[in-house]
Structures are given as structure tokens and as C-alpha cells.
Amino acid sequence: MSITVNLDVMLAKRKMKSKELAELIGITTANLSILKSGKAKAVRFSTLEAICKALNCQPADILEYTED
Amino acid sequence: MKKNKTLINILHRLFAGLLVIMSLFLLINIGFDIFTDNGKVGNFSGTHHSNGYPIPVTINTRVNKPIFNNEISLNVKKHVSKGGRKGWSSNPKYVDILPDDINDGTKNILSFHFDSDKEYFHTKASSFRSDGYIIAKSENKLISFLQIFKAYIGLFSLIIILFFLERIFFRLKKSLSFTNNLYKEVRWLGAVFIISESLSLLFSYVLSTYYGRIGVKTLIEGKRLSDGLELSINPRLEFDFAFFVVGLSLLVLASLLKSGNQLQQENDLTI
Structure with a gap:
């Protein structure tokens, strides 16, 4: 089982660039890249809240559970 | 935090200096052993093993x-x-x-x-007991090899320990955090302590099996040494339990550092 981060999809839907989102939620582009690539070990609620607010979406729009 | 940095800086310099001094001391010792007949160059005298190598013994003395x-x-x-x-x-x-x-x-x-x-x-x-060494030479090749190895193992171990301490404090000086290399070096440091003490114990045990005891007799007519002083020199097992425990503790500390390193990595990857 794994958690997939669909941040790329949401960014494309909102026609927003990674750099723009990083600035809006207050994290570095390097950390946003880690999050997008799925290398992150955990996501803080505060970061998730900021992403949802910036992209005007729900956590489920960004995170997806898939069974191996 | 600043105090920690200063302390780490001082310790790093101390161990770096000691490493250089002890390495030179070892090289000079080996040089004197190989290139001189009696360990003397002009007025300067160094360590020489022309009379043999030290065997650990216990000396018991009793005034009769x-x-x-x-x-x-x-x-x-x-x-x-x-x-x-x-x-x-x-x-x-x-x-x-x-x-x-x-x-x-x-x-x-x-x-x-x-x-x-x-x-x-x-x-x-009226009884006195002390640990010491007796300098002795052997014609047996195996024993000679053991003696030479034993004579230098302490100094070699000290240099390796100083090397790892220097590396550890150098890393801490750069960044006071859990790293993979820090855990590995602390683990090696612990292993060197344990191996050094174990080898010391093993070699002293092997050497002690080749003789029973060392005795002293007086040749003065009608006299016995034991009339005044009883002296017995017996084989001794050389083992420093404190160093062995330090080695084991360092292994435990290394596994804690490994766990800390994993936590640090997870923390670094928490966005």
C-alpha cells in the first residue's frame, strides 16, 4: 500500500507553477519538489492546510491511497 | 550552543594534536628499534627491545x-x-x-x-602486591611474534582511538547533528576498545602458559632470600575491564546514534 501525492495534477488544474505555490504556502521549492516526487516521509497538517487553501481543494484531492 | 561549539573545537584540536604526537612517538620507537643497537643516538635515548619485550606479571612481596x-x-x-x-x-x-x-x-x-x-x-x-612487567626475550619464533605484537598493540590501539576521536569531533564541529558517518565512527571506536582489550587478554594468557613462575634465590652462603623477604613473580592476565565496558557502551551509543540518524532523516523529509 502506498500514498500518492497528486500535487502535479492539482497544480495543472489550477494552472499554477510550483514556485508560485511554494511562495504561497511558505516552503522552499526544494521541499515542494520532495513532496511532489513522493520522497517525503510525512506531511505536517499546517502544510496540508496551506496547500488546500492555496489550491482551493480538499486533502483527498492531493493525497490518494493505492493498494500494492 | 556556543559553549558546546567551543568545547567541541577544543577537543578536536586536542585529539588532532595528540594523534600527531603519538604517531611520531610510534615512528620514533620503531625507528630506534630497527636502526639502533641499544636505543641510543648521541645523548638521546629511546625505547629499545634488545633485552626483550615486557611480559605482564604480578609481584608479591612479603617481609618475613x-x-x-x-x-x-x-x-x-x-x-x-x-x-x-x-x-x-x-x-x-x-x-x-x-x-x-x-x-x-x-x-x-x-x-x-x-x-x-x-x-x-x-x-x-607485611605483604605487598603489585602489577608490573618483566622484560624477557624468547628464542621461540611464535612467542617472539606474540611479544612484539603485544608490545606495540597498546600504542597502535591508542593511535587508532585518537584517529577516530579526531574524526568524530571534526564531524561534530562541522555540524552538531546525527549523521550516518558519526554512527559508523563511534561503532568503530567501540570495536577498537573491545578488540584491543580482548587481544591483550588473549596474548597475556598465551604467554602465561609457557612458564609457571619466576623465582629468585640468593647465592650468599648459609642464607636464604626468604629469611628476609619472600618474593614471588607470577604470570598475570592483562585485561582492563573499564576499557572493555567503555567499548561496549560505545557500541550501545552507536546504535542510539543510528536510531537518531533515522529520526533525523525522517524529520528532514517531513514537509
């Missing part, structure tokens, strides 16, 4: 039939011989009057010497 009586020596003139031995010249007096039967049987007087008229110590102990 002792009488405990302190000596008071006023107007003492102290002098040191060329060989570095200290001597005293005065007219000593015993504190207690010696018994009349002092010459019946063999009796020896064990006394503290004081150069004032006050007695600061009294003793009733």
Missing part, C-alpha cells in the same frame, strides 16, 4: 617475621644518585624500644622513615 617499628631521622640529608635513586643520610632512632629477643630467630623490621619527630603513619601490613 616482621616487627613494625618506625624510624625517626632528624637532620636528614637527602641525596639523589646518578641513577636517580633517592638516599638519606642521618642517625635514625626507632620509636619503640626493640625487644630483647630480637636476635632469636629471623626477624625483620618494617618501618616508615620520618624526618621529623612525629609519626604520621603506622602499618601492620
Whole structure:
């Protein structure tokens, strides 16, 4: 089982660039890249809240559970 | 935090300096052993193993039939011989009057010497035990090899320990955090402590199996050494339990650092 981060999809839907989102939620582009690539070990609620607010979406729009 | 950094900086410099000094000391020792016949170059004398290598022994000494009586020596003139031995010249007096039967049987007087008229110590102990080394040479190749290895293993271990300490404090100086290399170096440091002590114990055990004891006899006619002093030198197992425990503790610390490293990585990857 794994958690997939669909941040790329949401960014494309909102026609927003990674750099723009990083600035809006207050994290570095390097950390946003880690999050997008799925290398992150955990996501803080505060970061998730900021992403949802910036992209005007729900956590489920960004995170997806898939069974191996 | 600043205090920690200063302390780490000082320790790093200390271990780096000690590493250089001890490495030079080892090289000089080996150089004297290989390139000189008696360990002397001009007025400078170094370590030389022409008489053999040290074997760990326990020395037991007992004063036979002792009488405990302190000596008071006023107007003492102290002098040191060329060989570095200290001597005293005065007219000593015993504190207690010696018994009349002092010459019946063999009796020896064990006394503290004081150069004032006050007695600061009294003793009733006539047996003394100490750990030491006896320098001996062997014609047997295996024993010779063990002796040479044992003679240098302590110094080698110390240099390796100093090397790892220098590396550890260098890393901490750069960044005071859990890293993979830090955990590995602490683990190696612990392993060196344990291996060094285990080898020391093993070699001293092997050497001790080749002889029973070392005895001393007097050749003075009609006399026995044991009339005055009983001396026995026995094989000793060389093992420092404290260093062994330090080694084990470092292994435990290394696994904690490994766990800390994993936590740090997870924390770094928490966005």
C-alpha cells in the first residue's frame, strides 16, 4: 500500500507553477519538489492546510491511497 | 550552543594534536628499534627491545617475621644518585624500644622513615602486591611474534582511538547533528576498545602458559632470600575491564546514534 501525492495534477488544474505555490504556502521549492516526487516521509497538517487553501481543494484531492 | 561549539573545537584540536604526537612517538620507537643497537643516538635515548619485550606479571612481596617499628631521622640529608635513586643520610632512632629477643630467630623490621619527630603513619601490613612487567626475550619464533605484537598493540590501539576521536569531533564541529558517518565512527571506536582489550587478554594468557613462575634465590652462603623477604613473580592476565565496558557502551551509543540518524532523516523529509 502506498500514498500518492497528486500535487502535479492539482497544480495543472489550477494552472499554477510550483514556485508560485511554494511562495504561497511558505516552503522552499526544494521541499515542494520532495513532496511532489513522493520522497517525503510525512506531511505536517499546517502544510496540508496551506496547500488546500492555496489550491482551493480538499486533502483527498492531493493525497490518494493505492493498494500494492 | 556556543559553549558546546567551543568545547567541541577544543577537543578536536586536542585529539588532532595528540594523534600527531603519538604517531611520531610510534615512528620514533620503531625507528630506534630497527636502526639502533641499544636505543641510543648521541645523548638521546629511546625505547629499545634488545633485552626483550615486557611480559605482564604480578609481584608479591612479603617481609618475613616482621616487627613494625618506625624510624625517626632528624637532620636528614637527602641525596639523589646518578641513577636517580633517592638516599638519606642521618642517625635514625626507632620509636619503640626493640625487644630483647630480637636476635632469636629471623626477624625483620618494617618501618616508615620520618624526618621529623612525629609519626604520621603506622602499618601492620607485611605483604605487598603489585602489577608490573618483566622484560624477557624468547628464542621461540611464535612467542617472539606474540611479544612484539603485544608490545606495540597498546600504542597502535591508542593511535587508532585518537584517529577516530579526531574524526568524530571534526564531524561534530562541522555540524552538531546525527549523521550516518558519526554512527559508523563511534561503532568503530567501540570495536577498537573491545578488540584491543580482548587481544591483550588473549596474548597475556598465551604467554602465561609457557612458564609457571619466576623465582629468585640468593647465592650468599648459609642464607636464604626468604629469611628476609619472600618474593614471588607470577604470570598475570592483562585485561582492563573499564576499557572493555567503555567499548561496549560505545557500541550501545552507536546504535542510539543510528536510531537518531533515522529520526533525523525522517524529520528532514517531513514537509
